[in-house]
Amino acid sequence: MFRIEIDREACDGIFACLARDDRFVEDETGLATIDPTAESVISVERSDERVIATVDGDYEDATLAARACPPDAITVQEEP
Numbered sequence: 740m741f742r743i744e745i746d747r748e749a750c751d752g753i754f755a756c757l758a759r760d761d762r763f764v765e766d767e768t769g770l771a772t773i774d775p776t777a778e779s780v781i782s783v784e785r786s787d788e789r790v791i792a793t794v795d796g797d798y799e800d801a802t803l804a805a806r807a808c809p810p811d812a813i814t815v816q817e818e819p
C-alpha cells in the first residue's frame with residue numbers, strides 16, 4: 740500500500756502524469772486528481788491545496804508519473 744500526494748498549488752495542468760498512470764485524471768478545475776473509482780484506489784481526500792490518495796496496486800507507474808511532473812507536484816510514498 741502506498742500514498743500518492745498531489746500539490747494542487749504546484750500543479751499546472753500539463754498532464755504528463757495522465758500518460759504514465761491512468762489513475763491520474765483531470766478534475767473539473769483543470770488540475771490533476773486521482774480517480775477514486777480506479778480499481779487499485781482505496782481512498783482519495785481532496786482539498787483546495789492537495790489530493791491525498793491511498794493506493795494498493797502498481798507503484799512503478801505512480802513513480803513514473805511523479806518523475807514526469809515538471810513542477811514536482813507529485814509525491815509517492817510507501818505507507819508506514
Ligand code: SF4
Nearest residue numbers: 750751753754756808
Ligand atoms: S504532470 Fe504534474 S503539473 Fe502536470 S497535471 Fe500532473 S500533477 Fe499537475
